[in-house]
Amino acid sequence: MTASTSPQSAAFGLWPSPISAATVAAGATPLSQPQADGLDAYWLAGRASEGGRTTLLRQRGAELLELTPAPFNVRSRVHEYGGGAYLVAAGTVYFSHFADNCIYAIYPGQTPQAITRPGSARYADFARDAARNRLIVVREDHAVPGAQPVNTLCAVGADGTETILAHGSDFYAAPRLSPDGASLAWLSWDHPRMPWQGTELWLAHINPDGSLAPATLIAGGPEEAVCQPEWSPAGVLHFVSDRSGWWNLYRLAEGTVQPLCERAAEFGTPHWTFAVSMYGFRSDGEIICTYIENGVSRLAQLSPETGKLAPITNPYEEIRELRVGGGAALILGGSPTIPLELAHFDLASARPHVLARSITDLPADGYLSIPESITYASGGNGQRTAHAFYYPPCNAGVTPDATEKPPLMVIGHSGPTGMAASTLKLATQYWTSRGFAVLDVNYGGSSGFGRAYRDALKGQWGVVDVDDCVAGAHYLATRGVVDPERLVIRGSSAGGLTTLCALTFHDVFKAGASYYGVSDLKGLDDDSHKFESHYNEYLIAPKPESDMQYLLRSPINHTDKLTRPMIFFQGLDDKVVPPQQSEVMVSALRAAGVPVAYMTLEGEGHGFRKADSIVRTLEAELYFYLRIFGLTSPEQPAVVAIDNLPGAA
Structure with a gap:
């Protein structure tokens, strides 16, 4: 793909983009x-x-x-x-x-x-x-x-x-x-x-x-x-x-x-999953390893006898897995300009030979947003430091309106011990190429920053993660780089709870999207599978002290405070967060007259794998935000039904 030679003017959110939802589904x-x-x-x-x-x-x-x-x-x-x-x-x-x-x-x-x-x-x-x-x-x-x-x-x-x-x-x-x-x-x-x-x-x-x-x-x-x-x-x-x-x-x-x-x-x-490898042996006297420092992956040679760690030059800022053998390493990695790829990395020449790419057809550089790693104060008195990647809008075919600021999408990752990385993802570029700014937050509790940072979420799920997302939106709005009246938040699974809590207990975001998100902490306990059946004792409180915290923090118990428009996506085969968690929230919003949309997907569980599901959800989410922001006309064909929105299907 090549960038347009004649940039045009368009409102943020309506920029014409070569990165369609089908491109995201087919390319990743x-x-x-x-x-x-x-x-x-x-x-x-x-x-x-x-x-x-x-x-x-x-x-x-x-x-x-x-x-x-x-x-x-x-x-x-x-x-x-x-x-x-x-x-x-x-x-x-x-x-x-x-x-x-x-x-x-x-x-x-x-x-x-x-x-x-x-x-x-x-x-x-x-x-x-x-x-x-x-x-x-x-x-x-x-x-x-x-x-x-x-x-x-x-x-x-x-x-x-x-x-x-x-x-x-x-x-x-x-x-x-x-x-x-x-x-x-x-x-x-x-x-x-x-x-x-x-x-x-x-x-x-x-x-x-x-x-x-x-x-x-x-x-x-x-x-x-x-x-x-x-x-x-x-x-x-x-x-x-x-x-x-x-x-x-x-x-x-x-x-x-x-x-x-x-x-x-x-x-x-x-x-979270079995058999992840972060190091291996080139010989008895040499370990090849990857490690995360300040949110960025490094590759190095380690001598077990001396403890000396020698950096190995490589093009990746995220290395998800590493396998060593035969004088080479198999690296699953990516960077802001490299989508996730598998490379055979010759350790003698330090050259990667790419075996497979997650995305084979990339848009031109002029349509790809390069993230900035940022830190900012968070918590009640700004006593904590939060980490995030900020993606500015980017589209070579558009001349931005200098009198406007872009809408901001804040993303709370799942896990909640997961980690947002800077590897090129078409799902992120889908938004930035349309004129949205994106903030991918590594809130307290995320991995990659040591045990103390990971333990910041102990007893504080629904508080620390939400504070860090709210503080990130405030930080960018205060810097004057985003429109404070068009802040949205989205998240999946645990990030869905972050989204729901942010919209329920804070008056910052104007709309949100929950992908199979947690809304009922007690229900999560009742329905959870064995692996996570006691996780809330760490994230919230041990029983029976957790009962009161469940009441206080579960958005499902405070639907009267949730007055912001929302769209929900739910796999009907989800065994981790059952559909009932989304359905109760949707029913409450419908009854309260709050604009709400709900899309269910047959044959999908906890995480969407089908190409059609990826296309439908992305297009529906974009349509939802544009309607909420008044950027589309009632005559535009509806992608998803929105209840309680005048003029919506």
Whole structure:
């Protein structure tokens, strides 16, 4: 695409843009979970045009092969969020198929064949135990209807026979077998903790019959979050711990835990999904790692013996995953000018060879907004510092009206321990290329800024996150770069609660959009799946003290205060935040005469994967804001029905 040679004048919000909703849906291919096997590279790619199916690809030399054609869907539902859905070991692929939750194997030169049978179990985070011809997996068994599932570490034989290796904890993750096959390390944790609050790292010898000897606690506890245990080629156990207040690297050497590189940086991320990798071994004496410092990812070489961290030049400011092998690294990364991509990074030459891009057809640079990383005071007395990325409107084909300021869209990310990154996203450029400014907020509670920042949300969900979004809007309005009368806020899941609270308890934003957002904290407890069933004890308060806080903070209990127009989007198959949470809010707004729109999507759960869903929701949200701001005429075809708005369909 090329920029227009004759810039035209248009109102903010109505700028003609080459980035359509269909462009966003078609152009953004989700990429995840890279793995290396010898010289072969593997990764998962989303297929929005195929109902959101996820497929496994392999790059071997110049040949790109899809190993799991339709109807296979490489995805796990363990903890509902999944991850760790496949493993490659010596040319054989093992994966979880979403439709039946079975484990399948793809042996060299063959098609997928089931190892396990359909039933009540789900599987994730595979490790290959070659000496015993079995997999070691995290198993989640839903055998008892209405009861919480049972999580275990389980061995799965080539014939599908399942043997429980470890049980008794509420959750398990990261089974990692030593190079000699003699020992197994893993993580576990129990309610009410989430894995970024406190986990335990265990180590056990494997008996001759394949069972585990009594395990030894290596690290972790209620106030120490351990993640990503890995073995060096020589069989030394390494892991990431936040015992210092930052997720740093450690190793177990001669029976003691030793820090490798003490630094105010994050070498790990919250365990929402399985098998995320942030470091790997080039050799026993060299670790290749990525870490987050001031919200930006760095790539480096770390010497375990000296603790020296040597930067590796690379083009990425966000590195989501890193796998090391064969003198190279597989990097899943992006930057403000690079959409998420998978690169084979030659460590000797420090040159990336791109294997896959999430977006293959980018608009011209003149239509891409480059974010500014900003910090600003927040909280009641400005005692805290909040972080965000500010995206100004950008469109080479338009001459902005110098007498006007753009509307501002504030985004509260989901999680709520997630992190807003600066990687180029068409979904953001969709708005900035139309004349909206965007503020992507890393509110208190976000990851990437150390444990203290993450713990700022302890007991303060619906307060600190909201304060930081409100303060960010005030900050930009005070700077005179946005229109204070056209401030909107949007969010999904936990960010939906932030959105609803901001509109209910503050008089700053003029409208908002909730994507499968939380409105009822008690209802969230009642309906939540096992993984998050006690999360509110951390975010709000332990029971029974939480009852009063639920009443005070749940927007569903204060619908009389919600007087700003809103649009709601809800997947009808959502098991994390059920549709009832949106429906009660919509009904209340309709009854109160507040402009409201509601779009439901069949076949969508917690997060929209289908291309049609992405197109419909983006177009509806834009139409909604334009109608609220009076920028469209009643004669314009309605994209979504808006109740209580004069002249709306």
